[in-house]
Amino acid sequence: DTGVSQNPRHKITKRGQNVTFRCDPISEHNRLYWYRQTLGQGPEFLTYFQNEAQLEKSRLLSDRFSAERPKGSFSTLEIQRTEQGDSAMYLCASSLDTSQETQYFGPGTRLLVL
Amino acid sequence: KQEVTQIPAALSVPEGENLVLNCSFTDSAIYNLQWFRQDPGKGLTSLLLIQSSQREQTSGRLNASLDKSSGRSTLYIAASQPGDSATYLCAAGKGYSSASKIIFGSGTRLSIRP
DSSP: OOSOEEEOSEEEEOTTOOEEEEEEOOTTOOEEEEEEEOTTSOOEEEEEEETTEEEEEOTTSOTTEEEEOTTSSOEEEEESSOOGGGOEEEEEEEEOSSSSOOOEEOOOEEEEEO | OOOEEEEOSEEEEETTOOEEEEEEESOOOOSEEEEEEEOTTSOEEEEEEEETTOSEEEETTEEEEEETTTTEEEEEEOSOOGGGOEEEEEEEEOOSSTTOOEEEOOOEEEEEEO
């Protein structure tokens, strides 16, 4: 499978715990995006990498959130001290650095904070 | 601030009908406009991408149009089939730059009745 993959697909955690999600983009894509989607809403932009550089972060990304892409390939999104409001689908997308810039999305990680 | 709106939030039509989904955006200075499909609990699949210099794009039974001056885009689905049932999201691309990101609408949940 050469598409974007995300792990785990589902995560249930207790409030206050830390969680980490992984995204593996399409191999030749140098741009990687994280989004959050709540029920009945469209995805909201969280952050964006060009290769290993994190170029933009949304105001939605509080201090409890951190994202990395250390070698410009896979990326991790960590949420510390989770809160019930963090419950959502976390989507990763990747694209080529071209003017076309079609984003290809992974299946998402659904997080439930109890 | 760009806002993307999709009306209606839900639509149910009998199989075989042609239908139009609507998307409006407040800031006409967009770089591109994308339409996505999302099946329940899944990630997004890109359907069509229209660059700001283009007026429409076609793929099979799908045709997307873009009118920047009026801030509108439509997705036309011909001869609808039950397999077309899904949520359709439009997203306005901000620009080709290091701060590039896309703003999503909340989607139209489409149900095709056999």
